[in-house]
Amino acid sequence: MSEVISIAASQASSHLCTQLYNVQESYIPYSKTASPTHQNDVFLEPSRSNGRVNYYPRALSVEFSGGYGYLGKYAFQEPAPDLTAFGDVEIDQRPRIEKNEYQQHLDAGQPTDSSMLNVNNTKYWSDYNKLVYKPSSLLTLSEYNHPDGTHKHFNRLKFDLFNIGTEEYKKYGDEIDESFRKLLESSDNIQGVSVFTGLDDAWAGFSNEMLIQLRDEYFNNGVSSKYNIWCYGITSGTFTKQRTLTRIKSLVELSKNSSLFFPLGLDTSSDLLSDDFVASSEWHRQAAHAYFVNSIWCSNNQFEKRSTMAEYEANLLRGADKRNIVNEIAVHEKKSNSATTIIDDPRMIEAVMKGEISTSQKPRSLDLSFNPNPLNAKPFFTQYIIPEDQSLVDELQGRISINRDINKIVDSDSFPKIFESSSLYTQFGQSTGLKDLFKQYRQIIHHARAHKDLELIGDKQELIEDISCVVDEYTQGYDSEEESE
Structure with missing residues (x-):
C-alpha cells in the first residue's frame, strides 16, 4: 500500500x-x-x-x-x-x-x-x-x-x-x-x-x-x-x-x-x-x-x-x-446534455433570432485560485479530474484523470448544500499569471522599512532573491522580465 x-x-x-x-x-x-x-x-x-x-x-x-x-x-x-x-x-x-x-x-x-x-x-x-x-x-x-x-x-x-x-x-x-x-x-x-x-x-x-x-x-x-x-x-x-x-x-x-x-x-x-x-x-x-x-x-x-x-x-x-506553486484551481459545472430549450415568450424568441441571447446556459465555474489570474496568462500545464464521461474527455484539452466518485462528497450528509449543481469536475495547474503578481510582491518587500516589518520578513535581500526566482520560473519563452515592471 x-x-x-x-x-x-x-x-x-x-x-x-x-x-x-x-x-x-x-x-x-x-x-x-x-x-x-x-x-x-x-x-x-x-x-x-x-x-x-x-x-x-x-x-x-x-x-x-x-x-x-x-x-x-x-x-x-x-x-x-x-x-x-x-x-x-x-x-x-x-x-x-x-x-x-x-x-x-x-x-x-x-x-x-x-x-x-x-x-x-x-x-x-x-x-x-x-x-x-x-x-x-x-x-x-x-x-x-x-x-x-x-x-x-x-x-x-x-x-x-x-x-x-x-x-x-x-x-x-x-x-x-x-x-x-x-x-x-x-x-x-x-x-x-x-x-x-x-x-x-x-x-x-x-x-x-x-x-x-x-x-x-x-x-x-x-x-x-x-x-x-x-x-x-x-x-x-x-x-x-x-x-x-x-x-x-x-x-x-x-x-x-x-x-x-x-x-x-x-x-x-x-x-x-x-x-x-x-x-x-x-x-x-x-x-x-x-x-x-x-x-x-x-x-x-x-x-x-x-x-x-x-x-x-x-x-x-x-x-x-x-x-511548484499551483496558481490555477477551479471547480467547473458539466455542460447540460439537454439538446433543446422550450421558449414561449415572443420577446425571448425575437432576442434569440437576433443572436442577442443563447438558448444554452453557459456552464458555471468556481475559482479557487488564491489570486485571480489575468485572461492572457499562458498555461504551463493543465490537469482535469472528471467523472467517467466521454463527452468531457472529448471536450477538455489537458491531462485527464478519472474519479468515478468525484461527486460523492456532495451527497454526504455532513456536506452543506453550497453548490447549484451536483455535476462537477475540477481543474488545476500552473500559468504565467503568477509572474506579474510576484513582481508586485517584490516591490512591496523592497519598500519595507519599519522594524516590525523587517522582523516579520527576516532576511530582506534573500526574500527578494527568492521572489525573483519565482518570477523567472513563471516567465514563459521570450517574455521580457521588464515588461511589467
Whole structure:
C-alpha cells in the first residue's frame, strides 16, 4: 500500500480535512458482503483486534486551546471525570461544549441526515466529524485561545504573523515529531504527506518550521522524487499591511519546503455557489475547498484508474521542480446534455433570432485560485479530474484523470448544500499569471522599512532573491522580465 499522512494546522484546515475523512469513512465496508471500491488503508489506519477492524485517520491536528469543541484529547479512551469528589473546591473550567444532535445520533448508532446540521451548530469541525482520532493525533497550542488566537496572558498578542508562528513552533517541535513518528511507524510504504495550513497568519510560519523539521528528519534531508510533500495554504481574505507581508513570506517559504504548493482562495461571488452559501461559515468555505482536494484523494485510492501523488506531481512539474506553486484551481459545472430549450415568450424568441441571447446556459465555474489570474496568462500545464464521461474527455484539452466518485462528497450528509449543481469536475495547474503578481510582491518587500516589518520578513535581500526566482520560473519563452515592471 502507499499511505498518505495529513497534518491540519488551524481550525479552517481541520474543517477541510473533516470533509475528506468523512468521505473515506463512507468507503469502510461495514458488512462482510460489501465490495470495497477504494483502498481504505491509504488515508486510514486499520487497527485489528478480536476479529474486528477499527479505522483511524492517518492524521495530525493542531488547534488553539478550546479549538476541539466537545472533543477532548482522550474523549474516546476515558470516561468523563467525576468532579464531585472535590467537594467545595472551586475548579476553573471552560464552558462545556455540548454535542449537537448529529453527534448524539452517531454516538447512539442512529441514522444521521443533513437537516441536523446548520451554520450555527457547526462552529467546530468536531461537530460533524465521523471518525475516532487517537489521542496522539490531537495537539493543542495551549497559550493561544480559540477562535481568534488571542494569547491567554497577553490580550494584545495574537497568533497572526508569520514570525510569531515560527517562534511558537520551537515549543512544540518535539511533541509533533513524536506524534508524526507514530503515524510513520504505522505505515508500510508511505506515499507522501499533505499539510493543510493558513496562508495569511502565524499558522503559516508554524507549518513552515514543521515542514523543515519533518523534511530534514524523515525525508533524506530534502524533498526528493521518492516522497511527495504537498502543502495547501488557505487564504483568510483579511488584508492589512502585515497580513500582506505574511502572505508573501508564506508563499515563498512554504513553496520552498514542499514539493507541490496549493494556495487556496474562494470567489464568493461565483454563481456556482448557491443562495444558501454563508461566506462567514468555515463549514461552508472549507467544503468548497474540500470538493477540490477530495477529487485528488479519491482518485488516489480507488482500485481502478488510480492516480497517485507522484503521478500528479511529475505531470505538473515535468522537471521544473521550482515551478511548484499551483496558481490555477477551479471547480467547473458539466455542460447540460439537454439538446433543446422550450421558449414561449415572443420577446425571448425575437432576442434569440437576433443572436442577442443563447438558448444554452453557459456552464458555471468556481475559482479557487488564491489570486485571480489575468485572461492572457499562458498555461504551463493543465490537469482535469472528471467523472467517467466521454463527452468531457472529448471536450477538455489537458491531462485527464478519472474519479468515478468525484461527486460523492456532495451527497454526504455532513456536506452543506453550497453548490447549484451536483455535476462537477475540477481543474488545476500552473500559468504565467503568477509572474506579474510576484513582481508586485517584490516591490512591496523592497519598500519595507519599519522594524516590525523587517522582523516579520527576516532576511530582506534573500526574500527578494527568492521572489525573483519565482518570477523567472513563471516567465514563459521570450517574455521580457521588464515588461511589467
